[in-house]
Amino acid sequence: MQKLNGSIILTGRNTVLDALKSDKVVTKVIISDDVEYNDKIGEIEKLAKEKNIPISVINPRKNYDDAQGVSALMEEPRHASVEQIIKSNENAVFLLFNHLDYDQNLGAILRTAWAANVSAGVESQPGGSRLRSGYCPKFISGN
DSSP states (O other), X not given: OEEETTEEEEESHHHHHHHHHSSSOEEEEEEETTOOOOHHHHHHHHHHHHTTOOEEEXXXXXXXXXXXXXXXXXXXXXXXXXXXXXXXXXXOOEEEEOOOOOHHHHHHHHHXXXXXXXXXXXXXXXXXXXXXXXXXXXXXXXX
16 A cells, blocks of 8 residues: 555555545545546546546656556545444444455455445454555454
8 A cells, every 4th residue: 555645545447436436535536648538437537526526637657557547545544443433333344354365365355345334344363464554444453
């Protein structure tokens, strides 16, 4: 996960679109001037405009090659304890991680959890997996 001035840099069409559809605070959308325009890019632009999020068109694309021509800046979510989450949402849904070995599996799990509106992820044993601190904004290490 890359950060810039306290913001998380989101890369890729699906990631940016998902963030815009959510309640996450997206502060800027960045689109390459040579991106292949399609319905998804149109939807990103439409949602950004509806939410009054500035859109920057950049040239050249060289700094965003892995971003499919689309990036966004999102405010870094605050970390919370399990108790804080339950206090703020009595119907909170937690996803318990026992042991994860592959980042690809984690990515798929987190995207599905985000779509299912999971409140937070909890690691059952700190150090029991290869998760890096800050990898997921809604992730808690438990005992």
